[in-house]
Structures are given as C-alpha cells and as structure tokens.
Amino acid sequence: MKLVSFRDGARLRAGRIGAAGEILPFAGCDMQQLIEARAGGADWPATEPPLAAAVQLLAPLPRPRRNVFCVGLNYRSHAAELAARGFNGARSADDLIPPAPVVFSKVPESVVGPGAAIEIPAVSSAIDYEAELAVVIGKGGRNIAAADALAHVFGYTIVNDVTARDLQKRHQQWLLGKGCDTFCPMGPCIVTADALDGANARIRLWVNGELRQDGNSNDLVFGIPAIIESISAALTLQPGDVIATGTPAGVAMGFSPPPWLKAGDVVKVEIDGIGVLENPVTR
Numbered sequence: 001m002k003l004v005s006f007r008d009g010a011r012l013r014a015g016r017i018g019a020a021g022e023i024l025p026f027a028g029c030d031m032q033q034l035i036e037a038r039a040g041g042a043d044w045p046a047t048e049p050p051l052a053a054a055v056q057l058l059a060p061l062p063r064p065r066r067n068v069f070c071v072g073l074n075y076r077s078h079a080a081e082l083a084a085r086g087f088n089g090a091r092s093a094d095d096l097i098p099p100a101p102v103v104f105s106k107v108p109e110s111v112v113g114p115g116a117a118i119e120i121p122a123v124s125s126a127i128d129y130e131a132e133l134a135v136v137i138g139k140g141g142r143n144i145a146a147a148d149a150l151a152h153v154f155g156y157t158i159v160n161d162v163t164a165r166d167l168q169k170r171h172q173q174w175l176l177g178k179g180c181d182t183f184c185p186m187g188p189c190i191v192t193a194d195a196l197d198g199a200n201a202r203i204r205l206w207v208n209g210e211l212r213q214d215g216n217s218n219d220l221v222f223g224i225p226a227i228i229e230s231i232s233a234a235l236t237l238q239p240g241d242v243i244a245t246g247t248p249a250g251v252a253m254g255f256s257p258p259p260w261l262k263a264g265d266v267v268k269v270e271i272d273g274i275g276v277l278e279n280p281v282t283r
Helices: 031-039 077-084 146-152 165-170 223-234
Strands: 002-008 009-018 023-025 068-072 104-108 131-136 155-158 183-194 202-207 210-216 241-243 266-271 275-280
Touching: 002 023, 002 031, 009 031, 031 155, 104 155, 131 202, 131 223, 131 266, 146 155, 146 223, 155 241, 155 266, 155 275, 223 241
Parallel strands: 068 241
Antiparallel strands: 002 009, 002 183, 009 023, 068 104, 131 155, 131 241, 155 183, 202 210, 202 266, 266 275
C-alpha cells in the first residue's frame, strides 16, 4: 500500500493511492496519527471518496516529531569512491567502513516534500546530493534485537540527504552541514513494509537527466535490522521515527572536480517500488 500526505485547507491529511492512481483520503487522521494507531493495533481507517481535484503531495511526514536519523558511510560502493579520492587519508574502502553504524541527524525543519525547492544557503558553495532508502518506524521500542527489528518497520520512503560539504568539513559534527533548511526532501509516499523488500531495493538519482547514482540496498554495510538494533540500544524508537539508511556511490564529492548542485538544477531520486522524488534547486 502507498500512503501519502496532503493539505486539505488548514488540515494535514493522510490517504492511500488507489489502483487507478487516485488518492483516497483516510477519515479523520494525518500520517503521524495513522502510524500511531496502527502501532497500537488499530485497523486501517475507512477511506473517503477519491479526491476530485489534484493536490500537491507533501512529505509523507511533513514535520516529523523528532530529528530524522541518518547513517553515514553505509554503502561499500560509497566507501570505495571516497577511498579513491583519499578521503580522511583512506587507501581502500576497508579503511572507511566503520565498526558500528555512524548515526547523525537532520532537524525536522529540514524536511520538504516533492516539488519543493532545495535552497542553497549563502554560507555554502559545495552542495551535494545523497539518494537514500528511509525506514519509517511503526511499533516503537528500546533494545530491539536485529531478529525482531523488521516487525517494528511501518514502511519505507525516499530521502535525499542533501549536504553542504564545506560546512560538513568545517565543523567536527555534521548537524550544520546536513540539517540546513530544505536539506531533507522526502517522499513521494510511504510504502508499507509488506509491499517492499528493504534489503533489495534499487536506488537511482539523476541531476538534470544525467544518471549519477545507481545502487541497491543489498550493498548496505549495516542492514536495516542492524541499524534498528544499534539505535534502539541507546534510545527508545518511537512511532513515526524516520531512519535514512545511507547512500550508494555517485555523490558529487566522489567526482573530480565535484559537480556541486547549483541554482536551476533538478534532482530526481527513484527507488523501485516507492516512486520518484523530484526537487528543483534554488539559491
């Protein structure tokens, strides 16, 4: 099932996409309320008649209740491309692959939806893209074992982990380089966990029609169960939490010279089984 968020007047609402591509609104709930209700064992709510007019889809969780969790250096192909550039003095991908998941976060205010602009801040001139499969937590929990982790997954969506590489390098922690306003495009929908194999999802990204990234989540260093186990060992995961799992090879900083994003560019991310997330770039 594909689930979307949209605005109905002043209200945020959730719905599902029907067989003909129409949006069927759920009665009386937004996406966060839907996830929490399902985590508590509630049935799927009734749907209303299809929307008569087109609406602009929002990020599936337009303003997450907490920071979006992200995992760095979590694709072998990405580690290899950075090692080839001598990143952090690495001689091979093995030098960059971490012994445990590298977890950072993006603030809720960085989230934007399909079609919304990625805004280049005045403080940066090195804007990169990162196509990522993101996990949406359904049933929360602490100390979740990897063997039980997938039972806590509500579904999957797309995140573009936009990054100001100069800010990321300037500051020892990554929050400022990763958490700028508009730096977390998300969408276009959440695909429920029963409809996608998160361990085998093809991920692609184009800039102005040029294919830059083409990977698969089967290249993850730490798979989704291991990520959930690691994060929940330190803090309680809650319904609606979003975890971006990392990016494959092809990021701008892997090129020489790096083709940083610039005003006028259009970035498109596609994950098979989820859909397409496309955003223009402005300054």
